[in-house]
Amino acid sequence: MSARETILKAITANKPTLVDLPAIDLADVIQYTDLLQQYKTVLQSIGGGTVELQDLNSLKEELEIKKANGDFVVNRVASLGEVEDSIEHLTATDLAAVDTAYLQGTIAVAENGAIWLYESQMGNRLLPFICQHLVIVIEKKKIVPTMHHAYQQIENAKEGFGVFLAGPSKTADIEQSLVIGAHGARSLIVYIVG
């Protein structure tokens, strides 16, 4: 008998009587009076920065200056100008040199600062992790209260990969001292537009 059959047979024999799934009532979960404020406070508490903008003009300028300076930047946000759409086949060595990546987020979660990114928004799965600095643009109206609301709004399995990203990479593995910039991005700035 294969391991698969052995395991499944043992589970069938040993599992308890079927019990029901609980009903999850969103009326029971925390409500925030000001989603934007809540989001900003939490993201800052986990090492991220926030900037509120009416439109993206100033960010567009910043991006152009970086490009003019010769910084290796990758833009994936349509409203910021030309989008790099041929980064899918770049190698890890290529991408390791990226200074700043600009990505469009789908939704942001007020309770924990997380932003959902689809693979198609990244252009390359490795990009949001390997870049030195990360900038994410999110629409103000796309902030949801909790993870329950978040999963209702995304199709998490629509693409091959997706991530809830909350803040810059960090570690506290040395004597519980918080250090920002473990392996992934050293900084995250979220531009909230609208």
Add this chain to the structure above:
Amino acid sequence: MSISKLSHAEAAEQFIKDEPRTDWHDETLWFVRQKRDKAAHGLPEWEKLREWASQIKDHTLSNLDNYLKEFESKAQDNGVIVHWAADGEEHNRIIYDIITHHKIKKIVKSKSMLTEECGLNEFLHAKGIETVDTDLGERIVQFRQEAPSHIVLPAIHLKKQDVSDTFHEHLHTEKGNNDPQYLTEAARQHLREKFIESELAITGVNFAVAETGGFIVCTNEGNADMGAHAAKIHIACMGFEKMIPKAEHLSVFLRLLARSATGQPITTYSSHFHKPREGQEMHIVIVDNGRSRQLGRADFRNSLKCIRCAACFNTCPVYRRSGGHSYHTAVAGPIGSILNPNIDMRANADLPFASTLCGSCSNVCPVKIDIHDQLWKWRQVLVAEGYVDTTKKIGLKGMAFVLARPGLYRFAGKAGRAMMRMFPWLLNNKLNPWYKQREMPAPPKESFRDWYIKNKQQ
């Protein structure tokens, strides 16, 4: 990775010889516990979330065979290769076969307590294959040829001075520079090289979703993603209890996991893997290794609900003062003490006794595992099966004899109090294990019963 062969009590005795370090370890973990409390109290629905999580896991265990089949079929539709391993040895062999088939030389691994449980690193090392652990804490202990002492904070037993010495030796960092920022940066540079050149990445799995065939990996450092997205082959290893029915249930578990573990609202990265990227090969290894046996033990099956947050470690007065290595198993702490006797009853018979049964572990558990009840139940099983040493057995038998006879109990109490008053040296000496590291309390003048009878009459 050397795992101690000493019993919990013997290893703990070594650990507490360094009193300031023991106090520091105790306080550091208590600090993590307090951060957990703050995060939990920030959500009015916290207790409801625990209840939902517990019920979702109960449901999943009661339909696990069907969910695993659904998961397998969806994952295969997504282009993922699914393997099944009855035990640790088979798990290791499956991975070894993939490595040799592709003639892989460079392997990075993110934290997976399952691979620690199966002894994957040692197995591959014996075959001449080196893996690089990429979680910072795991890399530190790997350099030192130690096992992780905590499932979330692998190097929590070490001071920054120790890390500095280790990095000076292996990464040639400046001697005596103990700055965590500096040391982390050195590890970042060192491990970025490893990520970029790696051909194969091994990760764990935090949750596997039956409905979609996807699996979720949570890290703060981003090491699982750096490995998995850079390498041409990704192998994800999971114990079969990682299953949950639907993606919407992730909301409950992701809200609980990081808050319970470190007091963060969520881990930095909660990555949802569904399909290999173009040109990549993705494998999932589903492991039993005793889990189906535990599922059949009605008293202990709840332990399979564990989401490996380590809240029970951080709150446990025994763990905090004895250190993770004293548990001589991959998963230490209270949860390890109820999981490991199932894997090997003889080798781990000491663990359920490494507890005060205070119940703090059960109170913080995000999926409501009755940990301290199970510790107590394991003690009974272990005594009945004859895995407890003779001294303890005689002691327990004697105790049972006295406790079953109220007259004798009262006499023994009175005699004991008198002896302690008249001949304190009889107890305050090295032969009495209760005297180790503590003073015996002053004997009371009378028993509670005597006091009660006297005061009741007044």
